[in-house]
Amino acid sequence: MLADSKVFNWIYSGIPNSKRPKLIEKSRKHYYLTPDGVTYPSVTTMLSATSDNKEALERWRSNVGHQVANFITTEAAKNGTATHQIIEEYLNNQRIEKSDIYTPSFPLSSQAHSLLSKAHLDQLKPLLHNIDNIRCTEIPLYSDELRLAGTCDCIAEYNNKLSIIDFKTSRKQKKESWITNYFLQATAYSEMYDYLTNVKIDQIVILISGEDGTISEFVKETKYYSKILDDKLLEFENLRGEI
Numbered sequence: 001m002l003a004d005s006k007v008f009n010w011i012y013s014g015i016p017n018s019k020r021p022k023l024i025e026k027s028r029k030h031y032y033l034t035p036d037g038v039t040y041p042s043v044t045t046m047l048s049a050t051s052d053n054k055e056a057l058e059r060w061r062s063n064v065g066h067q068v069a070n071f072i073t074t075e076a077a078k079n080g081t082a083t084h085q086i087i088e089e090y091l092n093n094q095r096i097e098k099s100d101i102y103t104p105s106f107p108l109s110s111q112a113h114s115l116l117s118k119a120h121l122d123q124l125k126p127l128l129h130n131i132d133n134i135r136c137t138e139i140p141l142y143s144d145e146l147r148l149a150g151t152c153d154c155i156a157e158y159n160n161k162l163s164i165i166d167f168k169t170s171r172k173q174k175k176e177s178w179i180t181n182y183f184l185q186a187t188a189y190s191e192m193y194d195y196l197t198n199v200k201i202d203q204i205v206i207l208i209s210g211e212d213g214t215i216s217e218f219v220k221e222t223k224y225y226s227k228i229l230d231d232k233l234l235e236f237e238n239l240r241g242e243i
Helices: 041-050 053-066 066-091 113-126 180-197 226-237
Strands: 022-026 027-035 039-041 131-143 147-159 161-170 205-209 215-221
Touching: 027 041, 027 053, 027 113, 027 147, 041 147, 041 180, 041 226, 066 113, 066 131, 066 147, 066 161, 113 205, 113 215, 131 180, 161 180, 180 205, 180 215, 180 226
Parallel strands: 161 205
Antiparallel strands: 022 027, 027 039, 131 147, 147 161, 205 215
């Protein structure tokens, strides 16, 4: 029988606060200011700009209407943020009891988000319990080589192997073929961590909780995505002036 909770061990991340970039907003997109005063776009901004699905996304927005599309994406973002926050607290060994009323540190459109984020946490616990010896959670990273930055959900051992771990929420279970950008995002974080610490992380882990009651675990190696990431970066270089 699986334990309902776990006490996680923590290890120093190797990245002092003085080496961490700061999140800033620019043109309604996420950017980061490095300790050297350089501004870099986020990994997600790069992946969005080079996405192969932009036309399909625009068709969806047109079909459902822009107001509906904005509502759906905003609610999904709020739910994702609330779920990340509650998972971070759990990994930080802050006990979250079933009887607690969970209140995220930002306003929500309805109490349903609080209930949903707790449901996502409970669904993911069997997978979260594979995590230990945590280096950091929600840590901002950057690389002067990639000329990108971003915030990694978790760097820790997953089934005893040091990994970049990202948590995702979705309306329904996702197929592996749909989430290549998740693997590219985690691979970029791996390269950033290596740049800042000289510690190479070969394993990436994506854990997804679906509102349909499904959970998915994807464990991959960065070597399968490094070339694709390089190609995306080359494509993005031509777009930097437009972003």
